[in-house]
Amino acid sequence: MDSHIKKVYVPMTETGFYILLCLREEAHGYGIVKKTEQLTHGEIKISPGTLYGSLSKMEKDGLIQFIREEENRKIYCITELGKQVLDLEMKRIERLYESMEEAK
Amino acid sequence: MENFKTEIRFFSIPEWKKEEKYLREQHKKGWEFVAVNGLCLYHFKKCEPKDMIYQLDYNPDSIYQKYEYIQLFSDCGWEYLQNYVGYSYFRKAASEMEKTEEEIFCDDASRLDMMKRVFAGRMIPLVVMFFSIIIPQIIMQSRVHTPFNYGLLVFFCVMFVVYLVMFIAFAIPYWKYYKSAHKK
Numbered sequence: 001m002d003s004h005i006k007k008v009y010v011p012m013t014e015t016g017f018y019i020l021l022c023l024r025e026e027a028h029g030y031g032i033v034k035k036t037e038q039l040t041h042g043e044i045k046i047s048p049g050t051l052y053g054s055l056s057k058m059e060k061d062g063l064i065q066f067i068r069e070e071e072n073r074k075i076y077c078i079t080e081l082g083k084q085v086l087d088l089e090m091k092r093i094e095r096l097y098e099s100m101e102e103a104k
Numbered sequence: 105m106e107n108f109k110t111e112i113r114f115f116s117i118p119e120w121k122k123e124e125k126y127l128r129e130q131h132k133k134g135w136e137f138v139a140v141n142g143l144c145l146y147h148f149k150k151c152e153p154k155d156m157i158y159q160l161d162y163n164p165d166s167i168y169q170k171y172e173y174i175q176l177f178s179d180c181g182w183e184y185l186q187n188y189v190g191y192s193y194f195r196k197a198a199s200e201m202e203k204t205e206e207e208i209f210c211d212d213a214s215r216l217d218m219m220k221r222v223f224a225g226r227m228i229p230l231v232v233m234f235f236s237i238i239i240p241q242i243i244m245q246s247r248v249h250t251p252f253n254y255g256l257l258v259f260f261c262v263m264f265v266v267y268l269v270m271f272i273a274f275a276i277p278y279w280k281y282y283k284s285a286h287k288k
Contacts, residue, residue: 013213013285030179042202048180049161049208052173053217056165072175 001084005061009085011092015046019054020078020086023064028073029055058082107150109135114144117226118274120160120191127158127195137195140188155198159208160191162222182208190225216281219274227274234267 009016018036027035033046055076058064063082067075078086115123127137127146136151137158159182166173174184177194185193194208209215238260245257 013211015211015214029176033180045202045206045210047206047208047210047214048177048182049159049163049218050210050214052161052163052166052176053214057217069172072171073179074169074172 001081005063005081005085008057008061009063010088012085012089013054014044015050015054016058017086017089017093018044018046019051019058020063020082020089023076023078023082024086026067026075026077028070028075030073108138109148111146111148112144113146116270116273117222117230118270118277120162120222121277124158124160128156131156131158131195137185137193139186140193156195157198157201157205157207159194159196161194161208162191162218162225164190164221164225166192177208212281212284216278216285219278219281223274223278227271230267230270234264234271238263238267 012020018039019032021039022032022035029048029051032051033048036044036046055064055074059066059076061081062079063085064076065079067077069075113123113126115126130137130146130148131151132153132155134151134153135148136156138147138149140146163173173192177184181200182194182196185195187193196206198205209218241260242257242264245253245260
């Protein structure tokens with residue numbers, strides 16, 4: 001993983017995190033919005049402008065890849081690099097959570 | 105009663121938030137936005153007054169995959185209206201939004217990204233003009249003392265102020281989003 005990827009994605013935005021989390025399975029943009037809503041019990045609703053921008057950026061940086069298109073909806077999936085970044089981020093969040101529990 | 109009207113409104117480059125507000129106000133007063141074209145000509149059609157949220161995105165990449173771009177917004181309930189000098193216009197009724205008022209961007213990182221795209225696409229040409237034409241002209245014209253050169257000097261000084269105001273108007277929200285997106 002080069003330094004550019006680390007600088008941009010570690011730590012990452014909440015939206016970025018949910019995109020990668022959802023794309024461990026193939027999904028299109030709106031699928032990501034719906035799944036994130038489910039996972040967060042309606043707490044997080046990703047907006048289309050934010051999502052479109054993040055998907056283009058992540059595709060350019062090789063974190064996700066385009067699989068195919070269905071009725072004008074582009075379907076994406078996470079790449080190896082994307083998995084590594086997600087893993088780093090999960091470890092970071094786990095550490096945060098543990099520290100928070102200890103401090104309680 | 106006239107059913108259509110056209111207004112001329114000038115919004116400078118950093119003022120898309122003002123433009124969104126203007127379109128929303130018009131719709132609240134019963135004027136539905138139909139199109140913007142030519143030199144800042146805004147066309148409206150009479151309608152039932154309604155709280156309709158208007159949003160602008162600037163994304164040159166979307167031109168190459170326009171259908172996918174519009175589809176994603178429409179899946180999220182945003183109606184695509186048109187493109188005008190690189191900006192895409194969307195709207196969604198406030199009544200269709202669940203809890204809070206929605207925007208097409210949900211975090212400051214993506215608002216900053218939009219400002220970066222606007223900067224690259226629309227502001228850089230102005231910055232180049234500012235430094236390569238306006239400032240050199242002010243220096244040149246202030247050295248020659250004829251009424252004609254004086255007139256030019258006044259003109260370029262006015263341009264200097266107009267540009268400066270525009271740069272500041274761009275820099276303030278940019279800085280705000282930058283701070284917010286980088287405080288992690």
